[in-house]
Amino acid sequence: MLILCEKPSVAKDFAAFYTASYKNGYYEGGGTAITYCVGHLYELLSPEGYDPKYKKWALEDLPIIPSSFAYRANESTASQACTVAKLLEQHKNSDVLIATDAGREGELIARIAMLMAGISDISRFRRFWVSEALTPPVIEAGIKSAKPLSEYDSLADQGFARQRADWLVGMNLTRFMSAGSPPPPLSVGRVQTAVLAAVAGRNAEVKNFVPVPYKKLEASVQSKDGVAIKAFLENPRLGSASFFESDWPYIHGAMEDCRNSIFGVDSVEAASKEKKIKPPKLLNITGLQKEAFRRHGYKPEETLDAAQALYEAHKCLSYPRTPSRVMGDNNADLFMEKFSLLKGECPLSEFSDPLLVNADNKHIFNSAQLEDHHALIPLDRIPPSAGERERNVYSIVLESFFTVCMPDYAYSEKSLRFHVSSYLFMATIRETIQKGWKEAIVERKNEGDESEEEVPFFDESSCSLLGLKILEKLTKPSREFAIDTLLAFMERPKSGSDDNAKLSGLGTPATRAEIIKKLFAAQYLEEKKKSLFATERGLFLLRALSKNVHLKKMADVSNTTEWESKLASDPKAFEKEIADYVSQCVKGGSEREAFRQAPLGSCPLCKRPVFETKFGYGCSGYKEPHKCRFAISKAISGAAVSAADASLMLSGQKTKPKKCKSKDGKPFEASFALEGGNVKFIFKDRK
DSSP: OEEEESSHHHHHHHHHHHTOEEOSSEEEETTEEEEEOOSOOEEEOOHHHHOGGGGSOOGGGOOOOOSSOOEEEOGGGHHHHHHHHHHHHHTTTSOEEEESOBSHHHHHHHHHHHHHTTOOOOTTEEEOOOOSOOOHHHHHHHHHTOEEGGGGHHHHHHHHHHHHHHHHHHHHHHHHHHTTSOSSOOOOOTTHHHHHHHHHHHHHHHHTOOOOEEEEEEEEEEETTSOEEEEEEOBTTTTBSOBOGGGHHHHHHHHHHHHTSOSBOOEEEEEEEEEEEOOOOOOOHHHHHHHHHHHHOOOHHHHHHHHHHHHHTSOOBOOSSOOOSSBOGGGHHHHHHHHHHHGGGOGGGGGOOGGGOSTTOTTTBOGGGOBBBOOOOBOSOOOTTOOHHHHHHHHHHHHHHHHTTSOOEEEEEEEEEEEETTEEEEEEEEEEEEOGGGGTOOOOOOTTOOOOEEOSOOOTTSEEEEEEEEEEEEOOOOOOOOHHHHHHHHHSOOOSSOTTSOOOOSSOTTTHHHHHHHHHHTTOEEEETTEEEEOHHHHHHHHHHHTSTTGGGGGOHHHHHHHHHHHHHOHHHHHHHHHHHHHHHHTOGGGGGGTOOOOOEEOTTTOOEEEEOSSEEEEGGGGSTTOOOOEEESEETTEEOOHHHHHHHHTTOOOOOEEEEOTTSOEEEEEEEEETTEEEEEOOOOO
């Protein structure tokens, strides 16, 4: 039998189960061979792989839609690709167990490997579908319950359709938008462009926000035993405590009427509920990236790199690229083993309850909610050789591990409605019954958060109003996206037209860090004091897309998530729709005039866009009344300055070393960078 895994670590688990020995790229023992893919062994050919004419980015060659897609081995894994293909070919007439990750991407990785090995008959292929940690009992049960591979054909179709659709969009629309413009290319992506549009939309919302004044009437209500709480007048029109300008006569009338009364409360309605809040779930990779940014300011790829090192090099963290926030039903023993091993490493463990570590605790162990891999957990003590970032990331996972098995926070919530004359005042108070996990974890509160008052006991049977005051407030805009809130938005996107609509996620937990990284690399996003802003270049792309009735869909979050839903329901129809879509987009050639050339960056003096001109790269503000004179020449000290060089300097970076000549003709080598509005030379350090 042959077992095909996705990762070396998984193959190693199977090898231990079968007592197989390592050969070269695979394990063998007891009549079983076990090999692995190291992720994606193959990639789709670039356009020039189909026809050399595509090396030139010409509009007349678009759309590029291959009649059938072809693959090539990734250079970094070519040797392993040969090993896998050879083993698959050798075992094509025997039993084969596909044990790549239990998800769409894992299915795609296996199917491409089979395709490249020439496998067409899959009647003897079975699918190992397990997302739990691979302990021997889990492996044994997974092998026994393996189903025919053909039952997963629909999932494979989704994987192929998603991959080809992204290729069609990226290769065609990037070329369409970039033809005739200076480098770097104007990158367009099915998900990344929608994310850019979301950031730009939030920027515009905040910039154009006009605060609206509103008022609240706050009353201090005291019980007969002297306990005072805050209550707020209800706006009968809105059913809330906020009063906007048209309602101000009502709030001022209430203020006068209640002030002149004997401060009595005519009647009180009270309703109490006991509630429980469970501790935060275990982390998936997106949750870890959000928390690492909040605590340490780490970018998503930095957190992912650290987690990958903890997993691969230090062997103290479970597989990081997981979308799941639970363990499998059969992983309670594994969890308890790590609990006993690591409880001395984390002070929070003293608040944990080991009795909660059992298969009946569906907050932790729930196979029905597993996707691809179980949640992030620590597997061992972190070694002294780990770096600071790795230690910080490990610490976040360790704390999450011990927090999830803490007791619930339990409280009694009492809603109070005080009737004073014809007016109604509302209050909600909370009394803690059991501190639970909140005894150990201090929750972050959002600015302006008006949560319930914590009151040990309030007797509403006899109350009086002690005082009244009108609070004058202003509505606030949404906050600019930061890395953590953008990741949260990508998990649960909202449409601008209907924020209550449930939309599919943008990207996957494993790809979101790469999408954000690409937006920075393309110079579409920049970060200022942890807030994210679309650059002039990013805004240029969005403006250009908006000129084309078809292209503007790329910047529509709801359209992108609708595609995700179509992909899941009918992958073949989805792929055809994408092919038709890119054809429609690139046929609007006459609208290219609206695109012209993209800006290279922002002027360091006045922040206006900088464009390429006949003689150099100049600020578009030269036509403005202040006539900004910033420019970069196309030749400096005898060295050519390309548009890509100018773009690098405008983004605060330096060019590669250039061969220059001094005024007296002597050669020298230096890089160029901007300082203020001038080009400066950066010389290589000499001993």
